[in-house]
Amino acid sequence: MGLMSEEHELVRRAAREFAESRVEAVAKSMDMDQYPRDLIREAGRQGILAPTVPPEHGGPGYDLRAGVVVLEELSRASGSFGLLVEALGVLFAHTLNRFGAGDQMKALEEVARGDAVGAFALSEPCCGSDAAALETRAERRGGEWRVSGHKMWITNGQHADYFLVFARTGAEGAGGGGEGRRTVTAFLLRRGKCIETSPIDLMGVRGIGDAEVFLNDCAAGDEDVVGGVNSGWSVMNYALYVGRTAVSAVALGLAARAVEESVRWARERRAFGRALIDHQAAQFKLASMYQRLETMRTLVYYSAYLYDSRDPYFLVMTHAAKLYSGPTAVEIARDAVQMHGGYGYSRESAVERIYRDVKVMEIGEGTNEVQQMVLFKLLTGGRLRFEF
Ligand SMILES: Cc1cc2nc3c(=O)[nH]c(=O)nc-3n(C[C@H](O)[C@H](O)[C@H](O)COP(=O)(O)OP(=O)(O)OC[C@H]3O[C@@H](n4cnc5c(N)ncnc54)[C@H](O)[C@@H]3O)c2cc1C
Incomplete structure (x- = not known):
C-alpha cells in the first residue's frame, strides 16, 4: 500500500x-x-x-x-x-x-x-468534554506549587508511577473555551503519599487500571511544569490530536479481529443444510464489514501519514478518522455478534468481548459529539492550530 x-x-x-x-x-x-x-x-x-x-x-x-x-x-x-x-x-x-x-x-x-507506568490525567468528575472547565488547582505557596483536585477515568491510573496532570493556575473561565483555556498548566507528578487512587469498574476494556485519582496538596517545583505555565491547553490539544489517530488504530484492531472471527465462524457454522458463508445474505454482510474496515484503515493510516509529513491538514483528518472509526468499529462489532448468533452473546466468544471493549471508542479522547464540534469549527474557519 x-x-x-x-x-x-x-x-x-x-x-x-x-x-x-x-x-x-x-x-x-x-x-x-x-x-x-x-x-x-x-x-x-x-x-x-x-x-x-x-x-x-x-x-x-x-x-x-x-x-x-x-x-x-x-x-x-x-x-x-x-x-x-x-x-x-x-x-x-x-x-x-x-x-x-x-x-x-x-x-x-x-x-x-x-x-x-505513566498516565494522562485530564478528565474530572465535573467535566470531560468541557475540559476548559477543569477544577483541579495548582497554587503557588512557599516558592512551590501545591496541586489539589480529583481526576476521573484515568487509564493506568491505578498503577501509575507518573501522572501528566492538568491543573488550573489562574482564574477560572466560563468553560467551553475563552479564559478557561489560558489558565491551564500541565505538571508531571510522581506518585507519592499525596496521590490516592480508586479503581473504576468498566463495561469493557477492563484490566487497564482505570481509576479515580485524588490529588491532595501535592508539592511540585517549577521543574515539574511541562510546556510552560498557562500553556497546558496547547500540551493537552497536542496530546489529544495525536491521540485521536492513535486511538482510532485501537478501534481498527478491534474491528479487524471482529471481521476475522466472523469469516471463520461463517465457514464453520452450518444453517439450513450448508455453511453460513454459502448464504448470500451472510456474504453481503461480510463484504460490507470488510468495506467499512478498509475505509477505516485508510483514514487512520492517511491521518498518520499527514502527521509524519507535517501536513496541517492532519488536524481535519485526525478528527475525521476518530469520528468515522469509533461508530464504525461499534457497528462492525455488532454485526459480528449478530453473525455468531447465541454464541456471540456468550462470554466464551471473542466477539462478545470486542463488542463491550469497542464502545469506549465513541467516548474516550473526545466523544463523537466533540469530534463533530471540532470539525464544524474547522469547516467554518475556527482558529485551531497544530504545532508539530
Ligand atoms: C475507559 C475510559 C478510559 C479513559 N481514559 C482516560 C484517560 O486516560 N485520561 C483522561 O483524562 N480521561 C480518560 N477518559 C475520559 C474520557 O476522555 C471522557 O469520558 C470523555 O472525554 C467524555 O467526558 P465525560 O465522560 O465527562 O462526558 P461529558 O462531557 O459529561 O459528556 C456526556 C455526553 O454529553 C455530550 N456532550 C457534551 N457536551 C456537548 C455539547 N456541547 N453538545 C452536544 N453534546 C455534548 C457528550 O458527547 C456525551 O455524549 C476515559 C474514559 C473511559 C470511559
Whole structure:
C-alpha cells in the first residue's frame, strides 16, 4: 500500500508476533480485571510500548504510521492492552517527548522502557468534554506549587508511577473555551503519599487500571511544569490530536479481529443444510464489514501519514478518522455478534468481548459529539492550530 513502506510491514510482523504469542495470553485475564504489569515491562523491552519515542529516551523512534500499526496489532489481540499502551505510549510518552525537559526526560525513559507506568490525567468528575472547565488547582505557596483536585477515568491510573496532570493556575473561565483555556498548566507528578487512587469498574476494556485519582496538596517545583505555565491547553490539544489517530488504530484492531472471527465462524457454522458463508445474505454482510474496515484503515493510516509529513491538514483528518472509526468499529462489532448468533452473546466468544471493549471508542479522547464540534469549527474557519 502506497501510504506504508516495507519498514512498516516489518514493524507489523514483529508486533503481530508479540501480540499473538504474548498479548492473546492475557486477553482473558485482563477482561477479568487483571492489570498486566509484567507484559507492560516486556513490551517496553521489545521497544513497542512507546513506539514514537526516540531511542535516546527509551523508545524505538518509529514514525506515527508505525505507531498505529503497533496499536492495531496489539488491539487485534486485546482491546484492553491496545488502549492501555495507547494511553501510556502516546497520550503520556509522546506528549512528554514533545514538551518535556530536564529530569522529566528521565521519567520518560523509565516509562518508555516499561520500568515505570505513566498516565494522562485530564478528565474530572465535573467535566470531560468541557475540559476548559477543569477544577483541579495548582497554587503557588512557599516558592512551590501545591496541586489539589480529583481526576476521573484515568487509564493506568491505578498503577501509575507518573501522572501528566492538568491543573488550573489562574482564574477560572466560563468553560467551553475563552479564559478557561489560558489558565491551564500541565505538571508531571510522581506518585507519592499525596496521590490516592480508586479503581473504576468498566463495561469493557477492563484490566487497564482505570481509576479515580485524588490529588491532595501535592508539592511540585517549577521543574515539574511541562510546556510552560498557562500553556497546558496547547500540551493537552497536542496530546489529544495525536491521540485521536492513535486511538482510532485501537478501534481498527478491534474491528479487524471482529471481521476475522466472523469469516471463520461463517465457514464453520452450518444453517439450513450448508455453511453460513454459502448464504448470500451472510456474504453481503461480510463484504460490507470488510468495506467499512478498509475505509477505516485508510483514514487512520492517511491521518498518520499527514502527521509524519507535517501536513496541517492532519488536524481535519485526525478528527475525521476518530469520528468515522469509533461508530464504525461499534457497528462492525455488532454485526459480528449478530453473525455468531447465541454464541456471540456468550462470554466464551471473542466477539462478545470486542463488542463491550469497542464502545469506549465513541467516548474516550473526545466523544463523537466533540469530534463533530471540532470539525464544524474547522469547516467554518475556527482558529485551531497544530504545532508539530
Ligand atoms: C475507559 C475510559 C478510559 C479513559 N481514559 C482516560 C484517560 O486516560 N485520561 C483522561 O483524562 N480521561 C480518560 N477518559 C475520559 C474520557 O476522555 C471522557 O469520558 C470523555 O472525554 C467524555 O467526558 P465525560 O465522560 O465527562 O462526558 P461529558 O462531557 O459529561 O459528556 C456526556 C455526553 O454529553 C455530550 N456532550 C457534551 N457536551 C456537548 C455539547 N456541547 N453538545 C452536544 N453534546 C455534548 C457528550 O458527547 C456525551 O455524549 C476515559 C474514559 C473511559 C470511559
